[in-house]
Amino acid sequence: MVHFTAEEKAAITGLWGKVNVEEAGGEALGRLLVVYPWTQRFFDSFGNLSSPSAIMGNPKVKAHGKKVLTSFGDAVKNMDNLKGTFAKLSELHCDKLHVDPENFRLLGNVMVIILASHFGREFTPELQAAWQKLVAGVATALAHKYH
Amino acid sequence: MVLEAADRAAVRALWLKLGSNVGVYTTEALERTFLAFPSTKTYFLHLDLSPGSAQVRAHGQKVADALTLAVDHLDDLPSALSALRELHAHKLRVNPVKFQLLVHCLLVTLARHYPGDFSPSLQASLNKFLSHVISALAPNCH
Numbered sequence: 001m002v003h004f005t006a007e008e009k010a011a012i013t014g015l016w017g018k019v020n021v022e023e024a025g026g027e028a029l030g031r032l033l034v035v036y037p038w039t040q041r042f043f044d045s046f047g048n049l050s051s052p053s054a055i056m057g058n059p060k061v062k063a064h065g066k067k068v069l070t071s072f073g074d075a076v077k078n079m080d081n082l083k084g085t086f087a088k089l090s091e092l093h094c095d096k097l098h099v100d101p102e103n104f105r106l107l108g109n110v111m112v113i114i115l116a117s118h119f120g121r122e123f124t125p126e127l128q129a130a131w132q133k134l135v136a137g138v139a140t141a142l143a144h145k146y147h
Numbered sequence: 148m149v150l151e152a153a154d155r156a157a158v159r160a161l162w163l164k165l166g167s168n169v170g171v172y173t174t175e176a177l178e179r180t181f182l183a184f185p186s187t188k189t190y191f192l193h194l195d196l197s198p199g200s201a202q203v204r205a206h207g208q209k210v211a212d213a214l215t216l217a218v219d220h221l222d223d224l225p226s227a228l229s230a231l232r233e234l235h236a237h238k239l240r241v242n243p244v245k246f247q248l249l250v251h252c253l254l255v256t257l258a259r260h261y262p263g264d265f266s267p268s269l270q271a272s273l274n275k276f277l278s279h280v281i282s283a284l285a286p287n288c289h
Contacts, residue, residue, distance in 0.1 A: 030267060031267045031270060034267040034268065034270070034271050035267065035270050035271045035274050052266070052267045052268045052271070055267070056267055109251050112251075112255060113251075113254055113255055113258045113265075113270070114258070116255045116256070116258040116259040117258035117259065117262035117265050118262070119259075120259055120260075120262065121259075123255075123259055125175070125178050125179040125182045125183070126182060128179055128182070128183055128252075128255060129179075129182040129183040132183040132184070
């Protein structure tokens with residue numbers, strides 16, 4: 001189980017409060033699909049994913065990205081119980097969506113990169129380290145119910 | 148394993164922009180790696196890893212020089228990096244998975260310093276370039 005210090009929790013929560021979830025979600029999912037093209041395999045119904053600009057401008061990508069990042073907000077609120085928080089979503093991603101959990105790690109790292117680009121100087125190495133713990137914890141929690 | 152023309156152009160253009168500051172960013176990437184992924188410190192028992200360490204800065208410059216060498220030899224990375232492969236694979240015996248952590252932190256560093264330039268396609272090109280570098284450093288590559 002991941003353990004967060006009080007400072008890490010405060011730092012993570014503080015930054016999260018400033019994130020535009022809708023924009024960042026679309027950007028995160030879009031970048032995942034651009035940089036790791038095999039992830040497009042889960043989104044055949046999304047229409048035009050033929051180029052970076054098509055992907056980043058695709059309304060379904062933006063909408064789904066917002067959904068994913070909104071869900072990530074639950075992680076920020078429940079850092080002490082990530083496995084419990086994501087149990088149902090873990091089952092969904094295994095049983096219905098059949099997503100390789102390795103892709104959760106990739107998305108987590110893409111999110112960290114986006115935070116760095118949005119927050120610049122504020123995204124110190126220490127803050128990044130706390131966020132890496134969180135995204136790793138979420139990826140593990142989402143993989144937890146796989147069988 | 149060859150990098151496509153568009154990716155090469157993007158990487159070269161970025162490197163021109165970074166100029167003589169590549170070492171600054173690779174040093175920051177190392178610092179981020181040690182903090183975010185503490186297991187990587189196990190390969191640096193001989194270095195002072197405290198914040199602002201001159202030794203980390205020196206190592207950052209070595210990494211920068213190696214990456215610049217790679218950018219200048221995109222046609223034949225395995226050959227250009229053969230000495231570094233020998234070093235990392237056979238002498239230092241670094242688990243190649245660790246290189247990915249440094250690569251990630253380098254991307255984070257560049258995104259932090261050049262947000263306006265760090266488009267999704269640049270991120271993709273850089274990721275491909277750095278993946279090629281990692282492959283060229285792995286023990287089973289000749």
